[in-house]
Amino acid sequence: MIRVTDLIKDANGTRILRGVSFDVAPHTVLGVIGASGSGKTTLLRCLNGLERIDGGAIEFDSIRLEPTLPASEYSRRVKELRKKVGTVFQHLFLFPHLTVLGNIIEAPTHVLRVPKPQAENEALSLLDSVGLKEKARRYPETLSGGEQQRVAIARALAMHPALLMFDEPTSALDPKRSAGLRTLLKGFVARGHTMVIVSHSIGFLEGLADELLYMEGGEVVESGATDQILNSPKDPRTQDFISQAK
């Protein structure tokens, strides 16, 4: 479904991504692990078009992004891409002036032009699925970090993305809440969602991600089935990271 080939990203003269390649098959979960500063966030920002790529290519179904495209064509394709990709940032960036429900229906009603009652019904069933139906009329600032995160997930899902991406979803959660989120995401995967999850928490990805990709210094050191990466990593750098994380 998504294929990344030799992806290169430069910023201010330094190369942040140095030729990253991987595939994500439909209905699977890819976990991206790596130390802080290894380029994980930048990778996600390239995948959702917030950063323009400087080399290689991103293919999502029939949409292809490559650095040689003229700016207008690139941004046209990014718009197409964004219809298929939902992102939950590390800092969630909920809209503070809108209620929980308002956050979720904002894009469906104004971008997809879904009639408001229909969008609200859909939003309420999404909130139900993340366990927040009772808080639909609250403002984000009155919710806990974990609740806010689930609002952000519902907001992304309301646009029916084919791929859902998470950046460090457990960074603001205690272990119990992390486990809750993991259960929630597993439920979505069981219903056929495809995900890319960036996390430095291996425990969170274990049993959730089908494949893992270990990054260091803007490069993919090793990738493969989750079991294989966690239990018998080939590269010594991966071994180091895994043993330290465990």
Added chain:
Amino acid sequence: MDVPAEVFYVSKSTTLKRACEPFFRGTYNIGLRKNDDALKNEVDAGIDKIISDGTLEKILRKWGLWNDAQLELQKPKAEQKNIDSAYDVTSASFNWREAVWRLTRAAVVTVLIAFGSMFIALVFGMPLAIGQWKGPRLIQWLCTIYVEFFRGTPVLVQLLFLYFGLPTIGLAMPAWLTALIGLGLNYAAYESQVYRAALEAIPRGQWEASYLLGMNPVLAFRRIILPQAFRIALPPMTNDFVSLFKDTSTAYAISVWELATAYRELANASGQFLLLGVAVSLYYLAMSLPMAHLARRLERKLQRREAIEAVESEVD
């Protein structure tokens, strides 16, 4: 100006025209030594004589100064209508009801100018802010010049320029409109900075989150950024409105009948500088205090919100 002066200058001038019909009646007086009744009677008799034999009318007609008002003045005193003099508030017979009525009218003018110019400032401040913030280099540059000009020169001088300077290039406006537009243009410069600061205070992530949900920049601005920026801008905007409200007093320089002008004119005529000063201050306070109170309440509300956010970001 006085009608005789108007007749003399304006009728011969190619560049002057009369602004309107005479709106206020004045009289000429002859000063005499006190108690010199003999001379007074003689002068009165002389005037009565030229009135009754028509000499005065002839003279006035010769100079083009005759009008119906003269006829009325020449009637015996008893028959004269009680002439409602606009400035009949002399210290001898200070008419408080008249003064309060005039102050109230002036207060209404003050309020209208304040609201009118705030409207201009709020509307025109937005393109200025966006131009300076995101516009092409040239537009940014022009907006900055505008802002620095209006913030860097006294508003009083700006009003004088608009009122006396612009007519020389054929752009004359009534004084009240000049004050309204002048203060509006001036405060637009300040409001643009309030807007710009508020817009810049919105985290970039808000834009990015909007884009990722498929919004275009216009939709993201209108639905996501602007409402948040508005909340930030509201308290300083209210404060500016209170200042603008007080700055309407600069319209005094171009003789708009607002509170400051009313104070000067009524106090000059009556000598009641102290009492009128208190009255005028009360008028200003009655209008500005509620607004200042509102501004403080908005500010407190916003601070509470920021406190909540600060606590939450520490929890993260």
